[in-house]
Amino acid sequence: MTLRLFNTLTGQQDELKPSDGDTIRMYACGPTVYDFGHIGNFRTFLQVDVLRRFLLLTGHKLRHVMNITDVDDKIIRNATAAGIPISEYTPRFVEAFFEDLDSLRVQRPEVIARATEHIEKMVELVEKLSATGAAYRTEDGSWYFRLSAFPEYGKLSKKDLSGMEDGARVDVDEYEKDSARDFALWKAAKPGETAWDTRIGRGRPGWHIECSAMAMEYLGDSFDLHAGGEDLMFPHHENEIAQSESVTHKPFADHWMHVRFLLVDGRKMSKSEGNFYTLRDLLLKGFKASAIRFALISVPYRHQLNFTFEGLTDATNAIDRLRTFYQRITTGSFPAGENADLQTACKDAHSKYMEALANDLNTAEARAPIFDLVRAANTAIDQGKFSTRDRDAVLAVLQAFDAVFDVLQDCDAEPTQRALEWAKSSGRMDDVAPELVERQSMTDEMIESLIAERTQAKKQRNFARADQIRNELAEKGVVLEDSKDGVRWKRK
RNA sequence: GGCGCGGUACCCAAGUGGUAAGGGAGAGGUCUGCAAAACCUUUAUGCGCCGGUUCGAUCCCGGCCCGCGCCUCCA
Numbered sequence: 390m391t392l393r394l395f396n397t398l399t400g401q402q403d404e405l406k407p408s409d410g411d412t413i414r415m416y417a418c419g420p421t422v423y424d425f426g427h428i429g430n431f432r433t434f435l436q437v438d439v440l441r442r443f444l445l446l447t448g449h450k451l452r453h454v455m456n457i458t459d460v461d462d463k464i465i466r467n468a469t470a471a472g473i474p475i476s477e478y479t480p481r482f483v484e485a486f487f488e489d490l491d492s493l494r495v496q497r498p499e500v501i502a503r504a505t506e507h508i509e510k511m512v513e514l515v516e517k518l519s520a521t522g523a524a525y526r527t528e529d530g531s532w533y534f535r536l537s538a539f540p541e542y543g544k545l546s547k548k549d550l551s552g553m554e555d556g557a558r559v560d561v562d563e564y565e566k567d568s569a570r571d572f573a574l575w576k577a578a579k580p581g582e583t584a585w586d587t588r589i590g591r592g593r594p595g596w597h598i599e600c601s602a603m604a605m606e607y608l609g610d611s612f613d614l615h616a617g618g619e620d621l622m623f624p625h626h627e628n629e630i631a632q633s634e635s636v637t638h639k640p641f642a643d644h645w646m647h648v649r650f651l652l653v654d655g656r657k658m659s660k661s662e663g664n665f666y667t668l669r670d671l672l673l674k675g676f677k678a679s680a681i682r683f684a685l686i687s688v689p690y691r692h693q694l695n696f697t698f699e700g701l702t703d704a705t706n707a708i709d710r711l712r713t714f715y716q717r718i719t720t721g722s723f724p725a726g727e728n729a730d731l732q733t734a735c736k737d738a739h740s741k742y743m744e745a746l747a748n749d750l751n752t753a754e755a756r757a758p759i760f761d762l763v764r765a766a767n768t769a770i771d772q773g774k775f776s777t778r779d780r781d782a783v784l785a786v787l788q789a790f791d792a793v794f795d796v797l798q799d800c801d802a803e804p805t806q807r808a809l810e811w812a813k814s815s816g817r818m819d820d821v822a823p824e825l826v827e828r829q830s831m832t833d834e835m836i837e838s839l840i841a842e843r844t845q846a847k848k849q850r851n852f853a854r855a856d857q858i859r860n861e862l863a864e865k866g867v868v869l870e871d872s873k874d875g876v877r878w879k880r881k
Numbered sequence: 882g883g884c885g886c887g888g889u890a891c892c893c894a895a896g897u898g899g900u901a902a903g904g905g906a907g908a909g910g911u912c913u914g915c916a917a918a919a920c921c922u923u924u925a926u927g928c929g930c931c932g933g934u935u936c937g938a939u940c941c942c943g944g945c946c947c948g949c950g951c952c953u954c955c956a
Contacts, residue, residue, distance in 0.1 A: 418956080426956090433956040463954075547884065548952075596954090618956030619885095625955095649886080650950065657950070687904085688894070693886075693949070700893060703905040710904085713918060745895090753895050757903040767919055771912090852914060859916075870917045877918085 397645040412450040416604040418617035421458040422482035425667045432651040436690035438495045442793045453498035492678045492804030502603040510602040523635040530577030539631040546623035597628035615642035672808035675822040677801040680705040727778035735782040738762040828866040
């Protein structure tokens with residue numbers, strides 16, 4: 390099955406195929422590690438995760454590279470303010486970033502590349518650009534890319550720069566550039582700043598050259614797909630194309646995928662608007678990592694997603710329905726045999742699900758047949774028309790669903806616990822929802838033991854005691870469900 | 882100003898030239914010691930507004946209104 394993915398470069402859906410006939414080589418812009426990631430960042434990483442999981446599900450081999458920008462203006466600014474070198478400033482944010490990815494169950498790319506470990510490759514690129522006249526050095530020792538050397542500039546973002554006048558929106562006085570639109574490849578060291586001594590002088594790389602260098606290092610001159618947030622389309626990706634293709638004279642990436650922004654309450658998220666949330670903020674408010682994942686991927690990547698707390702609650706409840714069902718069929722006992730209607734329903738759901746994802750990763754559409762199947766199966770179970778082979782067929786569909794969505798298993802305690810520990814160690818306990826601490830206080834063993842006591846009480850028809858236990862557990866966020874196959878429980 | 886996206890039920894959100902998926906919430910019911918879960922019923926003759934094309938438009942075309950994003954660091 391081939392994915393039809395919208396391609397920013399061509400402006401249409403193109404099939405995504407490995408150009409070498411074997412492995413899809415893709416590059417996705419990673420974080421700049423100057424602070425904790427916010428949910429907007431993670432929407433993009435989650436959508437790329439959906440992409441990679443679907444490609445794996447459809448049997449593709451992947452070589453997915455993600456960069457970590459661990460040197461840039463903001464990092465230098467923050468590190469300077471903290472009075473430490475950037476090599477001491479960035480590691481904790483790198484670590485936090487991966488913790489957050491784990492919380493959201495985002496798979497690791499095959500290659501993770503740090504900018505500061507690829508300086509040599511960047512220098513090489515600047516030298517090559519210089520040799521062809523596409524790069525020039527200014528008096529202060531910085532290097533710039535000469536936009537006029539790349540006539541195709543603007544082909545990705547569909548911008549016509551010929552009508553733009555220098556100085557209109559760009560500060561021409563800051564550096565002695567030939568043209569205001571020329572962008573920095575290499576920034577000369579300022580006193581006290583982190584810098585590398587290289588053949589092109591002492592300084593540090595510009596942001597754009599990092600990605601070109603690392604993409605080429607691990608994927609070659611040309612590769613299949615380049616992904617990132619919509620804001621990166623211009624100028625970042627446009628600049629990557631200009632630099633790279635000026636050196637190689639080959640198409641940089643065949644396919645460009647851009648994830649649209651997440652809005653919060655209808656506005657772009659920003660610190661000044663007061664609608665800015667990190668993943669940790671939400672975990673401490675008591676939202677589950679799985680709900681955040683589900684909410685952020687359920688709106689297809691090509692649409693803006695309006696993030697609200699209500700949306701998170703909806704996602705929580707939707708997951709609950711799925712998990713309850715999953716528990717019901719995995720723990721229940723069913724007669725041997727099969728129900729022809731359900732077998733058909735399973736095939737149907739599976740093909741609709743796959744087709745929806747193959748159609749430009751339409752996650753919203755893909756959810757529908759899964760929920761349809763859940764209803765059909767629940768109905769069959771209620772009517773006693775659900776057999777072991779039906780269970781297996783349904784589980785196979787759920788497996789395909791979870792290969793991409795990954796929300797069926799309840800792994801929510803760990804991220805929450807981690808967030809709590811982080812809050813403790815960083816003095817942020819005031820941000821923690823009070824009921825969260827209480828809920829986390831019950832271990833599985835304590836819960837099981839209370840349930841055993843309640844079952845005993847019920848046998849003796851001591852319903853008062855049984856209900857008391859149930860209420861106690863409910864206060865701790867544990868919900869019980871009596872069934873003919875025993876008591877099932879889950880955390881709210 | 883330039884480029885682009887969107888406006889579908891109470892909320893979120895798919896979708897299609899032939900009459901509106903799915904999730905959440907609400908209401909009623911079945912089941913159950915009571916719950917929970919599940920299931921059933923119910924919530925848009927309607928898809929921003931006005932024209933046009935068509936046998937037929939929410940879906941195509943034109944205009945208008947509203948919201949949003951990018952054009953500068955930004956996922």
